[in-house]
Amino acid sequence: MDASAETRARKPPASRKIAGRGRPSRSDDKVNYKEIILDGAEHLFAQHGFHGVTTRQVAVEAGVDVALVHYYFGTKRGLFDAVFARRAEILNAARLASLDAYERDNAGALTPMGAIAAFIDPMIDISLTGGPGWKSYFALVAQVNNTPAWGGVTMTRFFDPVVHRLIDVLGLAMPQAREQELYWGYQFLTGAMMLCVSETGRIDLLSEGACRSSDLEAIRHRLTGYCAAGFCALVESQPSVTSLSAT
Amino acid sequence: MDASAETRARKPPASRKIAGRGRPSRSDDKVNYKEIILDGAEHLFAQHGFHGVTTRQVAVEAGVDVALVHYYFGTKRGLFDAVFARRAEILNAARLASLDAYERDNAGALTPMGAIAAFIDPMIDISLTGGPGWKSYFALVAQVNNTPAWGGVTMTRFFDPVVHRLIDVLGLAMPQAREQELYWGYQFLTGAMMLCVSETGRIDLLSEGACRSSDLEAIRHRLTGYCAAGFCALVESQPSVTSLSAT
């Protein structure tokens, strides 16, 4: 009784600063519950999927009332979409910059390996240095990627431009490659990569500790070489294009 | 009123034969609701995941009362596990037979490509000829494979023996390969393969129709060659083993 009374005190100011102001958050040092909710939701959605999480769990995780979640995001779906969209732009920008830089600095000497590295590295780097939020985010994307019901549409909506950019650079590196081979090659690449960044711990169990899901550096160069060789094999075994000479 | 009365008639014998008997189903031509429930659950779980499906939906899909679902499987989790386990044995047996046959018929001339084909082909063949239930099942496995919370454990529990068999054969085909490279190579392989069999339609959208998720024959030879080349690249770029000459 007494304890519960204390618990339900208006708002235990506890550690966090108190929020609530007129103008939308001006990126001050003040607490931003909207972001805190997104963080909590990101973590939970990544671990249990959309249907495996309740708005109340999100509220608890964020230390907030359920109503606040709906105040900011309307519906549960809206919350999920906000989580998904939040980091997509940043990731896309990083990848585009990486691909641009690669093409600029290696004009005339583009290789499949280089293009793939330019695509993969930003993700690995962010996962290594971006903090736990990013790790959750990647696991979430991996899950969406494998969701039959709406995964295809969602991935397409958020990530297609960057992927097409990758395909372009790969096309420059392998001028004789057919379009389909590049698309299939990307499909294999993304399947492998997404499984890695979701860090399910499978390989740890399978290899009895010889490999660790969390060892992103081990993944980075292996995945790059693996896929580069795969792309080359795809192109080499494609039905021969009769005349190759350009110009 | 009248229509609803007709609807709630004891049991509209409709098309299906009426079930209910003493001894457990003796594989007659009679209806087996247990299997029908599993089929429905498989379909729904594959599409929406464990938490995205209610036992009531499963009951409707199977044309059965909810209570029957619990009568047969106890809990929703029990139902899910039953779905997951049902086809695992068959798939494992087919893969083991394929790997055994490959090793027997090609003793002394084992190749990475051959080993990988022996692992992949049964899945592709079953997906092509096994009917829609199998397609659902593969999509389900793909989803579990990418589930951070419990995917690793589940995959390990059901599929590890076959995977270790594959690793063994790959080790015979590439004696100089280190254990870790084989495990990582398998991780990439399974990520790519699972994404393909979950048929999310992503590549259809991405390629604007140039590639089709459902085109398993296109996947079969491409994925095999891609991964075979990938494995070789992994092994070639591994820290050099100082002395290689066997015997």
Add this chain to the structure above:
DNA sequence: GCCTTTTTTCATCATCGGCTGAAATTACAT
């Protein structure tokens, strides 16, 4: 200090969802 706007909580609704007990139905053995 007041007024306005925004943020946060409280209390609650209507529905859903997993599950269960008991009755009804069926199949089979004798």
Add this chain to the structure above:
DNA sequence: ATGTAATTTCAGCCGATGATGAAAAAAGGC
């Protein structure tokens, strides 16, 4: 036909869940 055991349905409990309206609290402008 009668009894027995397995199957199937009915009806409902009870907690959880998505969502909402209104009140309270906080922030800022003046």
